[in-house]
Amino acid sequence: MKAVLMQRGKLWVENVDDPTPGPGEVLVKSLACGICGSDLHAVRHTEDFVTTSREAGGAFKLTTFDPVVLGHEFCAEVVDYGPNAKGPDTERRFSSGQLVCSIPMLLRSQPLAIGYDEKVPGGFAEYMVLSERMMRPVPEGTPVTAAALTEPMAVGLHAINKARLNGREAILVIGTGPVGLAVLTALSGTHQGPIIASDLSPGRRHFAQRQGADAALDPSVEDPFAHQDIKRAKELVIFECVGVPGMLDRLFLDAPQDARIIVVGVCLQADQIRPMIAINKELSLQFVLGYSMEEFDTSLRAIADGRFDVAPMVTSEVGLDDVEATFRSLADPEADAKVVVNPWLDPGRNRD
Amino acid sequence: MKAVLMQRGKLWVENVDDPTPGPGEVLVKSLACGICGSDLHAVRHTEDFVTTSREAGGAFKLTTFDPVVLGHEFCAEVVDYGPNAKGPDTERRFSSGQLVCSIPMLLRSQPLAIGYDEKVPGGFAEYMVLSERMMRPVPEGTPVTAAALTEPMAVGLHAINKARLNGREAILVIGTGPVGLAVLTALSGTHQGPIIASDLSPGRRHFAQRQGADAALDPSVEDPFAHQDIKRAKELVIFECVGVPGMLDRLFLDAPQDARIIVVGVCLQADQIRPMIAINKELSLQFVLGYSMEEFDTSLRAIADGRFDVAPMVTSEVGLDDVEATFRSLADPEADAKVVVNPWLDPGRNRD
Numbered sequence: 048m049k050a051v052l053m054q055r056g057k058l059w060v061e062n063v064d065d066p067t068p069g070p071g072e073v074l075v076k077s078l079a080c081g082i083c084g085s086d087l088h089a090v091r092h093t094e095d096f097v098t099t100s101r102e103a104g105g106a107f108k109l110t111t112f113d114p115v116v117l118g119h120e121f122c123a124e125v126v127d128y129g130p131n132a133k134g135p136d137t138e139r140r141f142s143s144g145q146l147v148c149s150i151p152m153l154l155r156s157q158p159l160a161i162g163y164d165e166k167v168p169g170g171f172a173e174y175m176v177l178s179e180r181m182m183r184p185v186p187e188g189t190p191v192t193a194a195a196l197t198e199p200m201a202v203g204l205h206a207i208n209k210a211r212l213n214g215r216e217a218i219l220v221i222g223t224g225p226v227g228l229a230v231l232t233a234l235s236g237t238h239q240g241p242i243i244a245s246d247l248s249p250g251r252r253h254f255a256q257r258q259g260a261d262a263a264l265d266p267s268v269e270d271p272f273a274h275q276d277i278k279r280a281k282e283l284v285i286f287e288c289v290g291v292p293g294m295l296d297r298l299f300l301d302a303p304q305d306a307r308i309i310v311v312g313v314c315l316q317a318d319q320i321r322p323m324i325a326i327n328k329e330l331s332l333q334f335v336l337g338y339s340m341e342e343f344d345t346s347l348r349a350i351a352d353g354r355f356d357v358a359p360m361v362t363s364e365v366g367l368d369d370v371e372a373t374f375r376s377l378a379d380p381e382a383d384a385k386v387v388v389n390p391w392l393d394p395g396r397n398r399d
Numbered sequence: 400m401k402a403v404l405m406q407r408g409k410l411w412v413e414n415v416d417d418p419t420p421g422p423g424e425v426l427v428k429s430l431a432c433g434i435c436g437s438d439l440h441a442v443r444h445t446e447d448f449v450t451t452s453r454e455a456g457g458a459f460k461l462t463t464f465d466p467v468v469l470g471h472e473f474c475a476e477v478v479d480y481g482p483n484a485k486g487p488d489t490e491r492r493f494s495s496g497q498l499v500c501s502i503p504m505l506l507r508s509q510p511l512a513i514g515y516d517e518k519v520p521g522g523f524a525e526y527m528v529l530s531e532r533m534m535r536p537v538p539e540g541t542p543v544t545a546a547a548l549t550e551p552m553a554v555g556l557h558a559i560n561k562a563r564l565n566g567r568e569a570i571l572v573i574g575t576g577p578v579g580l581a582v583l584t585a586l587s588g589t590h591q592g593p594i595i596a597s598d599l600s601p602g603r604r605h606f607a608q609r610q611g612a613d614a615a616l617d618p619s620v621e622d623p624f625a626h627q628d629i630k631r632a633k634e635l636v637i638f639e640c641v642g643v644p645g646m647l648d649r650l651f652l653d654a655p656q657d658a659r660i661i662v663v664g665v666c667l668q669a670d671q672i673r674p675m676i677a678i679n680k681e682l683s684l685q686f687v688l689g690y691s692m693e694e695f696d697t698s699l700r701a702i703a704d705g706r707f708d709v710a711p712m713v714t715s716e717v718g719l720d721d722v723e724a725t726f727r728s729l730a731d732p733e734a735d736a737k738v739v740v741n742p743w744l745d746p747g748r749n750r751d
Binding site: 102295316335 | 647652668
């Protein structure tokens, strides 16, 4: 099959062996797979990513310098259970042609992180194998590209759940790339308090307002902490969705007394903070990652029934041949919010 | 009056003018005043302390390079209201000879931090002025040195309150200097879950067990995170009471998934962390500082009625002439937990 491989920051297309489903596993066609900020990190900062992942443990990890097929935000179509599908692990709940999403985790004796492991391909390839127990049917009528956003929306939902909001806090979302937009989309329609977004890019501010921000500010022109809804707030929760060195210390300086900072952006590099500034204001930080199975299911349901209005976030769909160029162009935030890779985009290359 | 002055890390004894109480203020004799870790910081890292305080704002601050009289953990004896004590601000609730404690804050048009401000002396001097509204009578029979621990015990109580404990978590107290001991003392007798302490010093581990730790470990010999009570814990709350650079990153590496870190130790220097390690484990940090008026009152009451058993923590009492030497010897944690300065220790120098 055709796949996009990544090694030490290089991306290329190559024909590789089709993956073979083991017991309890299903062969699927990857129909749509979002490019995640973590994928960009993995390509641009492979060394940092691998080093920190090896040291930190946890679920979110690229621990290999071998070639990998990235892609963990996918919607796929069931092909076949394969010759090894027998025994108590295989329930045969799915049939060929059915659309599914899945937590990107393959339940082998040692669980594998789909999209980060050299042993199985992620969604930037024509075929993948998934664990039946992790798979969820996509409700009828849900667009494939919207269903592919189940995973990043679960990340946003999880961040909100970890923040334990009472619904009345003022919210400040710093950085409105895909993660910030997921937070805004999940807040939208349920949160009573004001929701302010901040991003340097006009394009991203535009998306932020479309996904539910009451106002989207350019921090180079207007200090978001001087906005009346933030200044007046009795309680302030800040979602840090940028993840670059210096952001936390900047927030320590800018945030008011008792602000709660939810760290959703993934900063791979070592970072410098001045604890005494946070101490003087009694700030709190909650670092968050991933989501639960329940949050994944909630996210898929909310996308299917329209509560999570994700369609505007998908700004383009590219084929495997364009992945490398797209990774380069995502450095420019003006044009794109979420780019979805469709491995079958050129019908001439579709071998079915 | 006789006072200990501090400027840019130097400490010396000098005769200075007695302070004059303004409206709503009372002249008191400082009878006992604890040496706080922040005092040590102020002397050893004046430059860092002032720079960060000026930048950070907040209540806990030394913002001047002028000579100051340190000391903010005191018990004092009422002398007189003074000639300016009239008008609606003066209630005359206190009488001469009465023992009092006070939040170290003087309520002038611009509130002054007693013990950090060049305009009024702290407790390392024979006399001070206090705001009547901040003063609390010391209950009958409470030893003066115990009452002087009201302020640091309020810090420990506040840290516990900010941690919002359910009473069943496993607790790990890292560092059992005066702050760690205050946390242990305030937890002791009310917390149901296991309480483990960790400190490099045998002397401090000894104090930790006396103040209620179920076990006190030497982290150079035994990894506290490998202790069975910590490993088995469903919920773990870590009180970081050291406050030196590198501690937070070390805790990020060592702490288990979902651990909550309460940052009580005051690290004045810039510090380096690796956010991704905290992200992978979904750790949270709550920075804490100070206490409320209510917590101060609770602390004084609990000391008076014996619930906060602080007497063993007071390991020595020194006069003003010995303050400078004591600041140097506190670098050695073996001998001392809390040292209390008694400006009237040598009766020959008592001018009353």
